[in-house]
Amino acid sequence: MPEQTHPAERLLNLVIALVNTANRMTKEQIRSSVAGYADATSDDAFERMFERDKDSLRELGIPVLTVAGSGHSDDVGYRIDQEAYALRPVDLTAAELGVLSLAVQFWQDKALRTDAARALTKLRAVGSAPAGTDLVAGLAPRVRPAGDAFGPLLDAIGARQAVTFTYRAANTGEVRDRTLEPWRLLARGGGWYVVGRDTDRGAPRSFRLSRIQGRVRTTGAAGAYDIPADVDAAAVVGDRHTEPTRLAVLALRPERASALRARGVAADPTDDPDVADPRSAAALADRDVVRVPFGSASELADELAGYADAVVVLGPDDLRAQVLQRLRAAAALDRAPGEAPPGTPPGAGAAATVDASESEDDRG
Numbered sequence: 001m002p003e004q005t006h007p008a009e010r011l012l013n014l015v016i017a018l019v020n021t022a023n024r025m026t027k028e029q030i031r032s033s034v035a036g037y038a039d040a041t042s043d044d045a046f047e048r049m050f051e052r053d054k055d056s057l058r059e060l061g062i063p064v065l066t067v068a069g070s071g072h073s074d075d076v077g078y079r080i081d082q083e084a085y086a087l088r089p090v091d092l093t094a095a096e097l098g099v100l101s102l103a104v105q106f107w108q109d110k111a112l113r114t115d116a117a118r119a120l121t122k123l124r125a126v127g128s129a130p131a132g133t134d135l136v137a138g139l140a141p142r143v144r145p146a147g148d149a150f151g152p153l154l155d156a157i158g159a160r161q162a163v164t165f166t167y168r169a170a171n172t173g174e175v176r177d178r179t180l181e182p183w184r185l186l187a188r189g190g191g192w193y194v195v196g197r198d199t200d201r202g203a204p205r206s207f208r209l210s211r212i213q214g215r216v217r218t219t220g221a222a223g224a225y226d227i228p229a230d231v232d233a234a235a236v237v238g239d240r241h242t243e244p245t246r247l248a249v250l251a252l253r254p255e256r257a258s259a260l261r262a263r264g265v266a267a268d269p270t271d272d273p274d275v276a277d278p279r280s281a282a283a284l285a286d287r288d289v290v291r292v293p294f295g296s297a298s299e300l301a302d303e304l305a306g307y308a309d310a311v312v313v314l315g316p317d318d319l320r321a322q323v324l325q326r327l328r329a330a331a332a333l334d335r336a337p338g339e340a341p342p343g344t345p346p347g348a349g350a351a352a353t354v355d356a357s358e359s360e361d362d363r364g
Contacts, residue, residue, distance in 0.1 A: 004222065007159050010036030011053055015062065015080065024067040024077025049223060052160075054078070149209045150185065152216040153194050157182045159222040162199065166213040175213065180205070181225045184233035191299070195233040197225070206237040210299070248294050248304075249314040251287040256310040264290030284312060297322055305330070 005013075013035045017025060031037045031046055040046035057064050063084040069075045092100070149165065156163045160181075167178045182196040183204075191208055198205035249267055250260060267289045294300040301322035304311050308327070313320040 004039045005036035006155075007036075007053075007222065010034075010039075010049075011056060014053055015057065018064065018078055018080040019082060019085065021079050024079045026075055026077045030078070052223065052226070147192070147209050147212075149194075149212045149216045150192065152218070153182050153185060153209075156216070156218055157185070157227070159218075160225055160227070161218045161222045162220045162224060163216050164219050165207075165216045167207055168211045168213060170208070170211065178207065179219065180207065183227045183231050186233045186237065188234065188237050191296075193233075193237050195231070195236045204231075204236045206233075245293050245295055246297075246316065247291045248300060248316070248319055249289065249291055250304070251284040251289050251312040251314055253287060253310045257307050260292055260307075260311065261288070261290060264292035267291040284314075287312065289314070294319075301326060 014030070017030065017034045025033075027046075027050060030050065031040070037046060037049065040049050054064055063081040065079055065081055067077045067079055069077065153163065162179060162181045164177055164179045166175060168175045179199045180194065180196045181199060182194050184195045186193055186195065191210055193206045193208055195204065195206045197203070250257075250264070252260060292300075297316075297319045301319060304313060304319075304323050305326035313323050
């Protein structure tokens with residue numbers, strides 16, 4: 001069975017055809033000559049596909065014109081008004097270019113990172129104010145990388161195709177398979193969410209990408225549903241995924257972890273209810289102690305583990321435990337299979353490896 005044309009590729013083929021037609025193209029001509037429409041298995045399927053594509057182009061601001069047939073013909077055709085479609089000269093102010101530079105930093109992982117950087121380079125090349133980045137110097141958007149689920153979900157939205165994935169619920173920790181007709185992706189509260197129709201519940205739902213486990217798999221046919229025109233993705237996400245704000249008490253090495261310092265305030269660890277053992281704080285007199293607000297312990301633990309020994313977690317206990325878990329997992333990557341941690345008695349075996357990891361210095 002031949003591979004189907006991606007909807008985005010089919011849209012591009014349609015734009016090229018309608019821009020370059022001398023007069024107009026009828027539906028029959030489009031179906032027979034524009035790559036991608038041969039995938040339609042019936043006349044009704046083609047009609048739905050073409051009408052959806054035509055509406056999509058118009059929503060994108062592309063002027064698709066309907067041209068009546070000559071004489072007494074009722075057969076209408078279509079073309080794109082080249083003059084209206086032509087892009088006006090791009091002339092961004094320094095402030096506008098600065099905002100775009102900041103937006104590009106959202107793509108910290110592989111998802112769309114190259115495309116975003118290339119687009120910004122082209123805008124700078126056409127003469128937009130080069131000083132734009134000076135206006136946002138020292139600023140950075142705070143959002144977690146979108147992760148491996150982002151690309152498949154974005155493709156599924158473009159194809160109007162349902163997906164299935166394994167999801168871990170935030171409140172209960174329950175892990176189960178979900179089926180979703182995805183509508184939108186959005187960043188909120190430092191994380192990425194997908195919004196769509198949960199087919200199991202028959203209602204709009206939102207899912208945090210960082211809680212998706214394993215691969216996102218497509219299911220069913222492309223073009224199987226339509227995205228509501230009035231969907232408010234932010235309203236669907238709402239505050240259900242927002243976790244209560246707490247305070248982390250962190251001991252920082254001098255002149256390290258500047259991002260944490262900027263978000264925190266100085267603290268006295270010997271008189272802090274969030275510090276499990278004030279004596280451990282007293283042993284870190286050479287460090288700067290700060291309190292940093294956070295919502296998700298797992299997300300902050302990911303960040304803190306990246307600082308290694310530059311940051312010691314004094315509290316709360318659950319955050320400290322999660323950071324230690326990540327550091328131990330990273331340390332284990334440097335050991336050969338079955339190799340015990342340093343300091344394990346000879347011949348103690350794998351059981352001693354576990355015991356040693358539990359009894360090691362737990363400062364985190």
